[in-house]
Structure formats: C-alpha cells, structure tokens
Amino acid sequence: MAQATTDKPAARPSDALSNETLLKWLYDMQLIRDFEARTMQAYQQAKIGGFCHIYSGQEASAVGCTAAVEHKDPIVLAYRDHGHALARGMHPAACMAEMFGKLAGCAKGKGGSMHMFDRPNYLFGGHGIVGAQTPLGTGLAFAERYKWEVLETGPKRVCLCFLGDGAIDQGAFHEAKNLASLYGIPVIYVIENNGYSMGTAIHRHTANHDRLTMRGEAYGIKSIEIDGLDIRNVYDKMKVLVDECRDLQRPGFVDLKTYRYQGHSMSDPQKYRTKEEVDEFKSQDSIANLLDYLMRDENDGGRGCITEDEWKAMQKEIKEIVMDALEFAENAADPDPETELTTDTYAYPMKNLSPSDTYSHGAKNPLL
Amino acid sequence: MTTAYTPDLSKITSEIHPAIGHWELPTFVAEHELPSRDGDxxxxxxxxxxxxxxxxxxxxxxxxxxxxxxxxxxxxxxxxxxxxxxxxxxxxxxxxxxxxxxxxxxxxxxxxxxxxxxxxxxxxxxxxxxxxxxxxxxxxxxxxxxxxxxxxxxxxxxxxxxxxxxxxxxxxxxxxxxxxxxxxxxxxxxxxxxxxxxxxxxxxxxxxxxxxxxxxxxxxxVPEEEYYIPFGRARKAREGDAVTLVSWGRPVHFCMDAAERLAEDGIECEVLDMRTIRPLDIDSIIESVQKTNRVVIVDQSWPFGGVSSETMAQICETCFDWLDHQPVRVNTRDVPTPYAKGLEAAYLPNADRIAEAVHKVIAATT
CATH class of the missing domain: 3.40.50.970 (Thiamin diphosphate (ThDP)-binding fold, Pyr/PP domains)
Incomplete structure (x- = not known):
C-alpha cells in the first residue's frame, strides 16, 4: 500500500518549539555575549587571574546543544566553559564570583575560569587538560547506562561531552571513543570546531581536517556535521541525534563548525588569523541570525515574536544582570586561607594524611 | 527574570563530605577486636x-x-x-x-x-x-x-x-x-x-x-567473616627493643627474615607494617622509636623523593630527640630495574642488606 505523501518540507524539530523557548535562547545567547564582554574587561583590570578563555561567537553551540537534552542529562566540557555554565542555568553571579576567586563562586574560588562546576544543573565541570574530559564524559554516560540497566533506578540518559577541535588529536579522545562504541555508552562528543587549536589552524594540526566525522565513523559511532552558527540548525540536528543516542544507548559524534571572535585566551595576540576572517564570521553572527528570524513576520518565514523595542529592553535587562554579577563578585568575600585552603581535599579526612596539614570540610558549596 | 544570588556558605558538619552523596562507613574496631589472625x-x-x-x-x-x-x-x-x-x-x-x-x-x-x-x-x-x-x-x-x-x-x-x-x-x-x-x-x-x-x-x-x-x-x-581494617593504623608484626624496622608491602617479609636472623645474635627488632602510606601512622613509629631509639626504613622503591624519604623526614620532625642514631634506610638501588636474576636480586632490598643496616646502627650506638 502506498504511503500518504505530502509536498510540505519535513518539519524541523525547532518549528515545534514555542516562541517563549526561542526567545529564551536569544536571551541566553545575549547573556553569554554580554557576560563575556564584561569578563574581558574584568580580566584587563586584573580582577580575574590565571587563564581565561572567552566564548563569544560560539553561543549557538552551548545554547542549542543544551536545549536538545534534558536538564538531568550530564554535561562535561573543557576550559572555555563560561557559556555552557550560563546556558545550563548557573547564576551569572556564581560564575563571575568564581573567576574573581571568591568563596561565593561556584567552586568556592578553588577552580577558576577553567573549572566551572554546577551540581544542581548537572554540569560536571570545565576541565583544564585538553581532551581529559572525554574519558570523563564517557564515564558519566557509562554511569547513566548502569543506573538504567543494572541498578534499574534511572531513565535512559545521554551525556554531552564538549571538546574543541584541538582535543581531537589527543590519545585520550581516541580511547574514549573506542570504549563508548564498544560498551554502547550514550555519550555525544560535540567537537566545537572553531578552526583553531590555540593558534594552530585546523589544517596544520589534524589530518583529514575537512572530514572529521571519519574520526567517529572509524569507531562505529554515528557522526554528523552541523553548521554551528545557526542555533535552530544546531537544535534540529542535535535533537535528532540525542533522541537516537538516548533510545539506542549508543554514542554520537558531532563536528559542530563554529567560530570564536576572541583569541584562544586573553593573552592571545591573534597573529595567526586576519581581521577580515574574523569580520567575515561576525557577518554571520548567530545572535543576529536568530534575532532576524524572531523579528521577521510569520508571513515572511519568521516568528514575529519580538520587536525592536522589546529587544532593546531584553538587552538592557541582561546588561543589568551582568552588572549585578560583576558587583556581586567585586564585593563578595575572599576565601579565608585559615578555613578554606585545606577544605574539600578529602571527603573522609583522617589523621596523618599529610605531614603538614589537617583536613576538614569547611563551607558548604554555595550552589548546594 | 534572574533572581538574586544568595549563597548559603554555612559549615559542613557531616563526617563524610556531602559531595559524594549518601555514604555509609563500615564500623571500625580496635586492632585487638579484629577477628583472630590464627586459624585453619x-x-x-x-x-x-x-x-x-x-x-x-x-x-x-x-x-x-x-x-x-x-x-x-x-x-x-x-x-x-x-x-x-x-x-x-x-x-x-x-x-x-x-x-x-x-x-x-x-x-x-x-x-x-x-x-x-x-x-x-x-x-x-x-x-x-x-x-x-x-x-x-x-x-x-x-x-x-x-x-x-x-x-x-x-x-x-x-x-x-x-x-x-x-x-x-x-x-x-x-x-x-x-x-x-x-x-x-x-x-x-x-x-x-x-x-x-x-x-x-x-x-x-x-x-x-x-x-x-x-x-x-x-x-x-583469612577469616571468612567480614572485617574492615582502618586506614592509618600500622600493625606491629614483631615486638623488639633494639631497633624499629619500618616497612610496608612485600619488604615487610624481608624485615621479618632479617629480624629472625638478628634475634639469633641477640638483637630484637620491632617490625612495623605500615599498611597504609597515606595516611601514614607516624604515631606508631614515634611510640616504637621512643622504646628502641633506632630506626631503619625498608622501602622497595627508589630513595630519591620517595616514601622512605618522607618517613625519615617525618621521624626527624616528630621524634628526633629520641634517636640515638640518624634514621637509616634500605631501598632498592637507585637504578632502573635490571633483568638478570642476580642483578635484580642485588637491586631489591633483602634480609642481608637490612641486617647489615641494623648492625651498623647498633654498632654505632653501643
């Protein structure tokens, strides 16, 4: 029997989402953009120390991918992590206070910019060693499958494990992919491919750079490419993959093509790329792209759900929130070395663990 | 849209850090309350x-x-x-x-x-x-x-x-x-x-x-029943008053061999089996050193920046005044592990080297 046919184009998963959801995306992307602008200022004023990696330009990735999973699905990533933390729902003040090294920061000032952890939001950390988070993400997903299959205490879950294109060359990642495919582990490796491994362009750091999906397929992992500058596209493709990986309890691999507007870190003079290249990507900006769609009339293929004035009001509200976060971070208390230096070292401290220090538990994490 | 951030930074009072969730510790008993080490x-x-x-x-x-x-x-x-x-x-x-x-x-x-x-x-x-x-x-x-x-x-x-x-x-x-x-x-x-x-x-x-x-x-x-040995408590493998032998893992057996041989010469060694390295039961070492006033550390890893050096440092920091002789250590020799049987045997700590170290310490202090 012939199946019913239709001339309509296949529905995009994002078409089914409400205007409120898409407006929230816009809000979150702008929040990240504004937050990162203030982060750079604070860094230049030496209020933030250490290494600091700015996410501006890549917002559609964090917001779009996060939207494609459930809140309790674990997420883990590398050190360019402020955007994902905010997209996952971390309070901007907790994120900023962490970078300021304050006790009220998400890691009590012990982690810093590269180590954003948020347990209530199932964000299992930014991690500083390139590629090190890929076995961890595999393990987070392994535990979810174990809970579902062996303990019979949980639903099927999927873990999102983000990494940069620089991490794809690490041995740990190859081992992680092999294990994930071998054991049937529902982890999706999202390569946020911004074209640079620090200052080394992708064609100079990895073989077959234009066919990264081969790196997933080689391990029997469903592998797709995504244009990561269009958030609706990110969501559409990710949603399908997430649903499949969740259902089949299999890993996934995503080459998500994106671009960072700032240098690798705050200390990067960016001699390896041209201003024209940066401008070219800025002309395809993901926030402008989504805003255009949301402003355009429904008859014109848009949503018509936000006006110019409402957008300005949204930007203003976000600006205030970010300024509040800065003010909070500025005024928050430093961790006291007397009480906080040695805490959180051992979950079960005991005598004689150290010749110089005794351990205790200290202050509760502000997010818990 | 975003609510105010009002973190609760009160002190954690539980024995186990809440970060690892619900956790039940086993019941630990004193050494003499553990099931017998003798049995069929x-x-x-x-x-x-x-x-x-x-x-x-x-x-x-x-x-x-x-x-x-x-x-x-x-x-x-x-x-x-x-x-x-x-x-x-x-x-x-x-x-x-x-x-x-x-x-x-x-x-x-x-x-x-x-x-x-x-x-x-x-x-x-x-x-x-x-x-x-x-x-x-x-x-x-x-x-x-x-x-x-x-x-x-x-x-x-x-x-x-x-x-x-x-x-x-x-x-x-x-x-x-x-x-x-x-x-x-x-x-x-x-x-x-x-x-x-x-x-x-x-x-x-x-x-x-x-x-x-x-x-x-x-x-x-090994008793069939369940028992838990607490971390950070050394086992006195042998009583003695002449010198304290501190070791862990396999070399404890070398110490016991050496102690038996030395006993024939009238030198009674106390042998401490540390069982855990971190935590390191320095208290038991101090107690023993206060009795013997001499200590030899036996470690089957390299000497430079290792556990034997750490143990020596802690002894010097905590019971220096009780020592009649500087602490002495017997490690593996400071080379990569060799293949040949004879070389490997010479590389590892053994009863001969331990006995020699003990004789040296005793001779210098009596």
Whole structure:
C-alpha cells in the first residue's frame, strides 16, 4: 500500500518549539555575549587571574546543544566553559564570583575560569587538560547506562561531552571513543570546531581536517556535521541525534563548525588569523541570525515574536544582570586561607594524611 | 527574570563530605577486636582480594570491577577468578588495553554515583593513565569546590615481579603518594589484604591499592567473616627493643627474615607494617622509636623523593630527640630495574642488606 505523501518540507524539530523557548535562547545567547564582554574587561583590570578563555561567537553551540537534552542529562566540557555554565542555568553571579576567586563562586574560588562546576544543573565541570574530559564524559554516560540497566533506578540518559577541535588529536579522545562504541555508552562528543587549536589552524594540526566525522565513523559511532552558527540548525540536528543516542544507548559524534571572535585566551595576540576572517564570521553572527528570524513576520518565514523595542529592553535587562554579577563578585568575600585552603581535599579526612596539614570540610558549596 | 544570588556558605558538619552523596562507613574496631589472625582457613593473597571485592559487590550494586582480562580470562593473575560467573558481564568488565581511557571513564562514573574498582594488570601500566588518576581523581573534590568527590579504587601489582625488566617493575608509591587528595594502601599479607581492600571500597576518596605479583600466591589464615581494617593504623608484626624496622608491602617479609636472623645474635627488632602510606601512622613509629631509639626504613622503591624519604623526614620532625642514631634506610638501588636474576636480586632490598643496616646502627650506638 502506498504511503500518504505530502509536498510540505519535513518539519524541523525547532518549528515545534514555542516562541517563549526561542526567545529564551536569544536571551541566553545575549547573556553569554554580554557576560563575556564584561569578563574581558574584568580580566584587563586584573580582577580575574590565571587563564581565561572567552566564548563569544560560539553561543549557538552551548545554547542549542543544551536545549536538545534534558536538564538531568550530564554535561562535561573543557576550559572555555563560561557559556555552557550560563546556558545550563548557573547564576551569572556564581560564575563571575568564581573567576574573581571568591568563596561565593561556584567552586568556592578553588577552580577558576577553567573549572566551572554546577551540581544542581548537572554540569560536571570545565576541565583544564585538553581532551581529559572525554574519558570523563564517557564515564558519566557509562554511569547513566548502569543506573538504567543494572541498578534499574534511572531513565535512559545521554551525556554531552564538549571538546574543541584541538582535543581531537589527543590519545585520550581516541580511547574514549573506542570504549563508548564498544560498551554502547550514550555519550555525544560535540567537537566545537572553531578552526583553531590555540593558534594552530585546523589544517596544520589534524589530518583529514575537512572530514572529521571519519574520526567517529572509524569507531562505529554515528557522526554528523552541523553548521554551528545557526542555533535552530544546531537544535534540529542535535535533537535528532540525542533522541537516537538516548533510545539506542549508543554514542554520537558531532563536528559542530563554529567560530570564536576572541583569541584562544586573553593573552592571545591573534597573529595567526586576519581581521577580515574574523569580520567575515561576525557577518554571520548567530545572535543576529536568530534575532532576524524572531523579528521577521510569520508571513515572511519568521516568528514575529519580538520587536525592536522589546529587544532593546531584553538587552538592557541582561546588561543589568551582568552588572549585578560583576558587583556581586567585586564585593563578595575572599576565601579565608585559615578555613578554606585545606577544605574539600578529602571527603573522609583522617589523621596523618599529610605531614603538614589537617583536613576538614569547611563551607558548604554555595550552589548546594 | 534572574533572581538574586544568595549563597548559603554555612559549615559542613557531616563526617563524610556531602559531595559524594549518601555514604555509609563500615564500623571500625580496635586492632585487638579484629577477628583472630590464627586459624585453619588458609587461602591465597589473591583469594583474599577476590573475597573482599565479592563481599562488597554483593553488598552494594554500584560497585563494579573493570580491567584488562578481569572477566573471561578470569584475571591475568587469577585475582578475579569466578567473579564473572557470579556477577555477570555488566559488573565484571573486560577492558581494552587502554588505561588512560578506562581509568578516566571510571572517574566519570565515580563522580556520577558508581563505585568502580579499576584493576591495573600492573601499576607500571598506570603511567599512561597518569593524567586521569593524578589530575582528576584526587583533585575533583577540591577543584569543584566540594561539589563532586571521586569514590574509586585503583588496584594492581606494584614492584618487581621477577625478571620483568625496568618498564614492568615500577613501584609507583614514591611518585603517586606525593599527590594530596588520594589515599594509598599497601598490604603485606592475605589477612590485611582482605580487610584493607574492603575498607578501600567503602572509603569515599580515591584509594590507590598496591599489591604485589610476588605475594599473590602467599597463603595465610583469612577469616571468612567480614572485617574492615582502618586506614592509618600500622600493625606491629614483631615486638623488639633494639631497633624499629619500618616497612610496608612485600619488604615487610624481608624485615621479618632479617629480624629472625638478628634475634639469633641477640638483637630484637620491632617490625612495623605500615599498611597504609597515606595516611601514614607516624604515631606508631614515634611510640616504637621512643622504646628502641633506632630506626631503619625498608622501602622497595627508589630513595630519591620517595616514601622512605618522607618517613625519615617525618621521624626527624616528630621524634628526633629520641634517636640515638640518624634514621637509616634500605631501598632498592637507585637504578632502573635490571633483568638478570642476580642483578635484580642485588637491586631489591633483602634480609642481608637490612641486617647489615641494623648492625651498623647498633654498632654505632653501643
């Protein structure tokens, strides 16, 4: 029997989402953009120390991918992590206070910019060693499958494990992919491919750079490419993959093509790329792209759900929130070395663990 | 839209850090309340390890064992023999030869509510997993500001296994014990192996559990009942008043041999089996040194920046005035582990070298 046919184009998963959801995306992307602008200022004023990696330009990735999973699905990533933390729902003040090294920061000032952890939001950390988070993400997903299959205490879950294109060359990642495919582990490796491994362009750091999906397929992992500058596209493709990986309890691999507007870190003079290249990507900006769609009339293929004035009001509200976060971070208390230096070292401290220090538990994490 | 951020920074009062969730500690008893070390039920070291793991896996379904050849091969050294039959392939898991990958994976699993036991066929192979086991597991609790801990056990053979050459004969305790955030246990006998491994599995922190290929066949009485040996309490393996021999793991046996030989010359050695390196029971060392006023440390790893140096430093810091002679140590010789039988024997600490060190200390102080 012939199946019913239709001339309509296949529905995009994002078409089914409400205007409120898409407006929230816009809000979150702008929040990240504004937050990162203030982060750079604070860094230049030496209020933030250490290494600091700015996410501006890549917002559609964090917001779009996060939207494609459930809140309790674990997420883990590398050190360019402020955007994902905010997209996952971390309070901007907790994120900023962490970078300021304050006790009220998400890691009590012990982690810093590269180590954003948020347990209530199932964000299992930014991690500083390139590629090190890929076995961890595999393990987070392994535990979810174990809970579902062996303990019979949980639903099927999927873990999102983000990494940069620089991490794809690490041995740990190859081992992680092999294990994930071998054991049937529902982890999706999202390569946020911004074209640079620090200052080394992708064609100079990895073989077959234009066919990264081969790196997933080689391990029997469903592998797709995504244009990561269009958030609706990110969501559409990710949603399908997430649903499949969740259902089949299999890993996934995503080459998500994106671009960072700032240098690798705050200390990067960016001699390896041209201003024209940066401008070219800025002309395809993901926030402008989504805003255009949301402003355009429904008859014109848009949503018509936000006006110019409402957008300005949204930007203003976000600006205030970010300024509040800065003010909070500025005024928050430093961790006291007397009480906080040695805490959180051992979950079960005991005598004689150290010749110089005794351990205790200290202050509760502000997010818990 | 965003509500005010009002963090609660009150003090944590629980014994176990809340970062690792609900956790039940076993009941620890004093040394003399532990089941008797004498009895008829004699089993091998490897069987004692298996019994510890099996008991804990029956008790707690979140515990699983992973490693190379642990399942279908029944364990490269037969430690996990029969466990696949009892627990099935979802909990006794053969891994590819991929230490970096599966060690890291298990750290993620430990953060997310499971209690993995990771078997390294040899601790020598753990070197390719150095980043996850040193950079992630012991630091997770601290780095996350007390949001996630890492309850995991890494275990396997440590030290020269017998003519395996230098890459396969690592004693990792000197390297790894340097890192805060981890605990380290090194049993010397089957009885302690069972009691310490059970404690390791029940501990909410990452525990590095170092066994020895050369001792897996050692037999001794091991009680069938459950018992937990607390970390940080040394065992007095022999009473004596002339000199304190401090050791852990396999060299404890060399110390006992030397002590017996020395007793024939009227020199009574006190032998302390430290059982755990981190925590290190310096209190028991101090108590013994106050009696003997002399100490020899026997360590089967290298001397430079190792556990013997640490022990010496702590002795000097805590009971210097009680010493009649500077602390002396007997280590492996400071070279890569050789292959030839005679060279390897000369490389390792042994009863001869220990007895010589004791004679030297005694001669200089009497």
């Amino acid at each position: 039920r004699v089993i091998q070291f490897r069987e004692a390890l298996r019994e510890a793991m099996s008991e804990e896996m029956r008790r707690d379904k979140t515990v699983f064992l992973i490693g190379e050849e642990v399942a279908e091969y029944n364990g490269a050294y037969k430690v996990s023999q029969g466990m696949l039959d009892e627990f099935g392939p979802k909990r006794i898991i053969d891994s590819p030869i991929s230490e970096n990958g599966f060690a890291g994976m298990c750290i993620g699993a430990a953060m997310n509510g499971l209690k993995p036991i990771v078997e390294f066929m040899s601790w020598s192979f753990s070197l390719v997993a150095a980043d996850p086991i040193l950079n992630n597991a012991p630091k997770m609790l601290y780095m996350s500001g007390g949001q996630w801990g890492c309850p995991i056990v890494f275990r396997g053979n440590d030290g020269a296994g017998g003519q395996l050459g230098s890459t396969h004969s690592w004693c990792v305790e000197g390297l790894y014990a340097n890192v805060p955030g981890l605990k380290m246990a090194i049993p010397s006998n089957p009885y302690d192996a069972k009691g310490l491994l059970k404690t390791a599995i029940r501990d909410p922190d990452p525990v590095f559990f170092l066994e020895s290929e050369r001792m897996l066949g050692d037999k001794a009485h």
